[in-house]
Amino acid sequence: MKSWRASSARQGFRASLFLLGLTYQGFGGLSLGFALLAWALGEDTRGFALAALLGLGLGRLFQLLGHPEAEPRRAEVFASVALVWLLVPVLGAVPYWLSGGLSYLDALFESVSGFTTTGATVLADFGRFGESLLLWRGFTQWMGGVGIVVLFLVIFPQLQVAGRQAFFAESTGVEKERLTPKLRQTGLAVLKVYLLLTLAAFLAYGLSGIPWFEALANALATAPAGGFSPNPLSFAAYSPLAQWLAVGFMFLAGVNFLLQYRFLFGGEVRPLLKDAEFRAYTGVVLLFGSLLAFYLYTHHLYGLEESLRHAFFQVVSVLTTTGFASVDFAAWVVPAQAVLVFLMFLGGSAGSAAGGIKLVRWLLLVGLLRREVTRTLHPKAVLPLRLGSRVIPEEAMRQVAVFIFLYTVLFGLGALALALLEGDFVVAFTASAQAIGNIGPGLGEVGPMGSYAGLAPLSKLILIFLMWAGRLEILPVALLFSPELWRRLR
Amino acid sequence: MKSWRASSARQGFRASLFLLGLTYQGFGGLSLGFALLAWALGEDTRGFALAALLGLGLGRLFQLLGHPEAEPRRAEVFASVALVWLLVPVLGAVPYWLSGGLSYLDALFESVSGFTTTGATVLADFGRFGESLLLWRGFTQWMGGVGIVVLFLVIFPQLQVAGRQAFFAESTGVEKERLTPKLRQTGLAVLKVYLLLTLAAFLAYGLSGIPWFEALANALATAPAGGFSPNPLSFAAYSPLAQWLAVGFMFLAGVNFLLQYRFLFGGEVRPLLKDAEFRAYTGVVLLFGSLLAFYLYTHHLYGLEESLRHAFFQVVSVLTTTGFASVDFAAWVVPAQAVLVFLMFLGGSAGSAAGGIKLVRWLLLVGLLRREVTRTLHPKAVLPLRLGSRVIPEEAMRQVAVFIFLYTVLFGLGALALALLEGDFVVAFTASAQAIGNIGPGLGEVGPMGSYAGLAPLSKLILIFLMWAGRLEILPVALLFSPELWRRLR
Ligand SMILES: [K+]
Ligand SMILES: [K+]
Numbered sequence: 009m010k011s012w013r014a015s016s017a018r019q020g021f022r023a024s025l026f027l028l029g030l031t032y033q034g035f036g037g038l039s040l041g042f043a044l045l046a047w048a049l050g051e052d053t054r055g056f057a058l059a060a061l062l063g064l065g066l067g068r069l070f071q072l073l074g075h076p077e078a079e080p081r082r083a084e085v086f087a088s089v090a091l092v093w094l095l096v097p098v099l100g101a102v103p104y105w106l107s108g109g110l111s112y113l114d115a116l117f118e119s120v121s122g123f124t125t126t127g128a129t130v131l132a133d134f135g136r137f138g139e140s141l142l143l144w145r146g147f148t149q150w151m152g153g154v155g156i157v158v159l160f161l162v163i164f165p166q167l168q169v170a171g172r173q174a175f176f177a178e179s180t181g182v183e184k185e186r187l188t189p190k191l192r193q194t195g196l197a198v199l200k201v202y203l204l205l206t207l208a209a210f211l212a213y214g215l216s217g218i219p220w221f222e223a224l225a226n227a228l229a230t231a232p233a234g235g236f237s238p239n240p241l242s243f244a245a246y247s248p249l250a251q252w253l254a255v256g257f258m259f260l261a262g263v264n265f266l267l268q269y270r271f272l273f274g275g276e277v278r279p280l281l282k283d284a285e286f287r288a289y290t291g292v293v294l295l296f297g298s299l300l301a302f303y304l305y306t307h308h309l310y311g312l313e314e315s316l317r318h319a320f321f322q323v324v325s326v327l328t329t330t331g332f333a334s335v336d337f338a339a340w341v342v343p344a345q346a347v348l349v350f351l352m353f354l355g356g357s358a359g360s361a362a363g364g365i366k367l368v369r370w371l372l373l374v375g376l377l378r379r380e381v382t383r384t385l386h387p388k389a390v391l392p393l394r395l396g397s398r399v400i401p402e403e404a405m406r407q408v409a410v411f412i413f414l415y416t417v418l419f420g421l422g423a424l425a426l427a428l429l430e431g432d433f434v435v436a437f438t439a440s441a442q443a444i445g446n447i448g449p450g451l452g453e454v455g456p457m458g459s460y461a462g463l464a465p466l467s468k469l470i471l472i473f474l475m476w477a478g479r480l481e482i483l484p485v486a487l488l489f490s491p492e493l494w495r496r497l498r
Numbered sequence: 499m500k501s502w503r504a505s506s507a508r509q510g511f512r513a514s515l516f517l518l519g520l521t522y523q524g525f526g527g528l529s530l531g532f533a534l535l536a537w538a539l540g541e542d543t544r545g546f547a548l549a550a551l552l553g554l555g556l557g558r559l560f561q562l563l564g565h566p567e568a569e570p571r572r573a574e575v576f577a578s579v580a581l582v583w584l585l586v587p588v589l590g591a592v593p594y595w596l597s598g599g600l601s602y603l604d605a606l607f608e609s610v611s612g613f614t615t616t617g618a619t620v621l622a623d624f625g626r627f628g629e630s631l632l633l634w635r636g637f638t639q640w641m642g643g644v645g646i647v648v649l650f651l652v653i654f655p656q657l658q659v660a661g662r663q664a665f666f667a668e669s670t671g672v673e674k675e676r677l678t679p680k681l682r683q684t685g686l687a688v689l690k691v692y693l694l695l696t697l698a699a700f701l702a703y704g705l706s707g708i709p710w711f712e713a714l715a716n717a718l719a720t721a722p723a724g725g726f727s728p729n730p731l732s733f734a735a736y737s738p739l740a741q742w743l744a745v746g747f748m749f750l751a752g753v754n755f756l757l758q759y760r761f762l763f764g765g766e767v768r769p770l771l772k773d774a775e776f777r778a779y780t781g782v783v784l785l786f787g788s789l790l791a792f793y794l795y796t797h798h799l800y801g802l803e804e805s806l807r808h809a810f811f812q813v814v815s816v817l818t819t820t821g822f823a824s825v826d827f828a829a830w831v832v833p834a835q836a837v838l839v840f841l842m843f844l845g846g847s848a849g850s851a852a853g854g855i856k857l858v859r860w861l862l863l864v865g866l867l868r869r870e871v872t873r874t875l876h877p878k879a880v881l882p883l884r885l886g887s888r889v890i891p892e893e894a895m896r897q898v899a900v901f902i903f904l905y906t907v908l909f910g911l912g913a914l915a916l917a918l919l920e921g922d923f924v925v926a927f928t929a930s931a932q933a934i935g936n937i938g939p940g941l942g943e944v945g946p947m948g949s950y951a952g953l954a955p956l957s958k959l960i961l962i963f964l965m966w967a968g969r970l971e972i973l974p975v976a977l978l979f980s981p982e983l984w985r986r987l988r
Contacts, residue, residue, distance in 0.1 A: 082874065082877070083874050083875045086874065341921060342917055342921040342922060342923060343917060343918045343919075343921055345917075345923075346914055346917035346918055346923070346926070347914075347918075349914075349917075349923075350910070350914045353910065373903060373907075376900065376903075377900060377903060377904060377907075377976075380897075380900045380973070380976075381973070381976050381977055381980050382980075382982070384572065384573050384576060384973065384977055385573045385977075385980065385982055385983065385986075387572070407870075409899050409903070410866065410867060410870045412903070413863060413866075413867060413899070413902070414867060416906060417863075417867075420840070420843065424836055424837075424839075424840045427832055427833060427835075427836035427839075428833045428836055428837075429833075431831060431832040431833055432832060433832060433835075433836070433839075433923065433924055433927075434923055436836070437923075437927075483870070483871070483874065486867075486870075486871050487871055487874055487875075490871050490872075490875065492872070492875055493875065
């Protein structure tokens with residue numbers, strides 16, 4: 009028994025090494041492409057060349073040492089995913105480091121921020137980076153976004169971990185069919201929407217007057233709710249039209265991709281309009297957007313159109329965890345900033361690349377709390393928990409509660425540590441909140457026009473950890489720190 | 499069926515009116531005593547006289563309109579308790595209003611802050627209040643503390659609401675015997691410890707050189723973890739010896755009273771030393787006290803003894819939700835303040851009058867989260883949740899989770915509303931945290947040497963709500979807002 013377990017665990021480890029090997033080779037190939045691009049643009053090729061060499065070399069080595077196992081156990085898959093999501097950015101940091109003139113820690117911060125679609129930057133001086141590096145930044149976000157939707161809509165549901173990921177599929181209406189045979193189609197559907205969204209944003213941005221190179225980099229950062237802009241002023245550098253277009257595309261990036269697929273390719277409007285999360289999402293945008301616009305307008309900060317534009321831009325940007333800015337909102341008065349800080353804790357929709365807690369979880373939590381009150385009135389009643397017309401299994405509910413707890417506790421510990429290190433409550437609070445929610449900008453020094461460059465090295469490591477843990481919804485990372493998992497490998 | 503329910507609900511309502519009538523008459527009698535005291539001291543008697551008149555008159559009226567029902571249903575008891583805990587402070591505010599020169603809203607704030615053992619004050623000018631009013635302030639805290647321990651250790655366990663309150667009894671080792679027949683003894687035991695603690699603090703404070711009147715008022719505010727001091731400088735006005743004594747008495751006020759009873763009157767040391775919550779409590783005090791002392795000393799803020807004293811005083815004061823201060827910690831640098839802000843979210847021990855989330859709940863939550871990781875490794879294992887050697891029922895666990903959620907959500911909404919109203923993140927965050935945790939001081943303008951006088955009226959109402967909801971652990975207050983409860987009365 010003991011030896012079977014150990015051998016199975018070792019097989020799991022070799023499977024994850026194999027997976028890492030394949031991923032590294034893919035990124036090696038991509039880096040090679042970027043090396044050629046940098047060469048064509050007359051920019052520094054060394055970073056991409058080394059990344060290509062390491063990616064292809066180490067990738068091949070890991071592939072040979074590893075083993076393609078048919079059915080690794082779920083705990084090992086979780087831990088492997090967590091490991092890969094850290095080791096790919098480790099490689100992806102090389103170009104920033106060698107060609108961008110950043111320290112390796114700063115390069116790693118920028119790389120993790122990219123692959124986790126966070127968009128928090130240590131770049132204070134954008135002139136340092138050539139176009140190839142700015143495009144690489146956008147591309148890491150785009151690839152990170154692909155990774156996340158595939159992970160949460162295709163890979164995790166196969167593991168059917170205690171209702172956790174199955175719940176995401178459920179909330180998109182996929183549960184009526186059997187899951188596994190449809191997963192490939194699910195993956196393809198999501199990718200179609202993702203590509204379409206990217207392409208549409210690219211064209212719209214370009215046609216609205218954004219220089220085509222910047223339009224591309226911004227589009228790559230829009231679809232995954234990423235927020236890395238090639239322009240140091242983010243969308244504050246562009247026209248009102250471009251800003252309104254971004255509001256629309258960010259909004260779409262925060263909507264469940266499967267529901268969008270059924271709408272776009274199947275003409276089904278009702279599943280979207282009847283979806284509880286989509287309704288809540290639209291409601292939150294309208295409510296907080298109007299509230300903020302009203303405040304900005306009545307306090308004479310902007311004219312009417314400008315109040316509406318900046319309010320809805322910032323509300324959609326923070327709610328979807330994109331993190332673009334149409335104005336330096338860190339310079340707003342506290343009440344206007346407070347609205348954005350509050351939205352940091354809501355998050356976009358499940359089934360998109362948005363980060364954070366996500367609205368569907370809040371809906372379920374509110375349902376749970378209401379049921380608790382009812383239970384006091386009717387102690388013996390059996391009270392199933394519903395979302396729309398769907399009954400939510402208790403198991404899924406428990407997972408939602410555990411996730412929100414882990415999220416809140418990690419956020420709190422992160423904020424404490426950053427307050428101790430940085431000596432600034434607002435920076436500490438918002439940096440921790442944005443990192444675990446994969447949002448990007450905070451307030452104060454780390455606001456949308458600021459950067460994370462000035463933080464202490466330990467603060468940067470803490471933020472790297474929070475971005476990583478938040479993006480994977482914590483459990484896979486927590487597993488990696490479980491002594492028992494490592495005991496199995498012995 | 500319908501009519502039975504309605505009549506039963508109405509009976510429950512009349513029972514709560516009866517209870518309110520008795521409580522009002524008790525407070526009327528107390529006010530009469532204070533009116534005599536004020537008269538003897540040559541101070542303004544009008545406030546106490548009117549409170550006595552209203553208490554005795556309305557109390558008698560409510561008693562006559564009400565009905566002493568043997569077994570009201572639990573939902574009605576919960577709602578009644580919530581109502582009484584609001585209507586008693588409404589009466590208790592009269593002396594501050596008539597004799598203390600406060601607006602009625604400010605008087606209500608001070609009164610709610612007293613009865614909920616919060617200790618947040620709107621008093622900017624202490625000279626306004628005579629000794630009778632300052633003693634009244636301390637007395638409301640002392641009575642509020644009695645009310646809370648009786649409520650959570652005697653009344654709520656009789657309702658056996660879905661494991662919620664039974665859990666508190668459990669965590670004190672009472673579960674081995676049958677609950678109900680022992681409840682009277684439990685109540686008496688707790689009151690003995692409470693009286694002894696008050697008396698010991700009074701004598702020790704007085705002997706350490708604190709003027710005897712102030713020693714009494716401070717002792718009345720120590721046992722319930724209240725924090726109202728008759729001195730505007732709180733314990734910063736007293737000698738180092740008095741401060742160290744307060745550290746000891748605040749520490750005891752944060753320990754489960756039943757465990758203290760078994761130790762003091764039964765000579766049982768082991769139940770205390772083996773109690774998981776007590777061990778965590780001692781550990782948190784030692785860890786954060788040392789950490790803070792080290793920081794204060796190495797940053798040359800104070801000498802060695804002074805660093806230890808101010809560190810342990812503030813850590814124990816905030817952790818137990820007492821809220822006394824030995825120094826104006828709102829003037830400390832951010833990292834030192836951050837430690838205290840973090841402690842605001844932990845809370846003291848269950849079975850004491852301390853507020854906040856309480857350590858035992860955090861211990862259970864950590865257990866829940868660890869189990870979740872283990873569950874991923876062993877999907878089919880049955881994993882009971884333990885605290886020490888005790889198995890915690892899933893039902894109790896669910897209640898703990900629901901409580902922490904409600905607490906966090908209310909805190910967050912409160913902080914948002916206060917940020918919108920006050921335009922200051924630190925004031926908003928700490929005022930909301932201290933109010934729902936019944937702590938007292940926050941940071942910035944509302945720090946230990948500041949006051950809540952300058953806040954907007956709506957902010958004060960929000961804080962009144964948070965103090966009230968936090969003190970009753972939210973569920974009874976949530977019930978009061980449930981439309982179904984009111985439908986039953988029709
Ligand atoms: K982002
Ligand atoms: K207090």
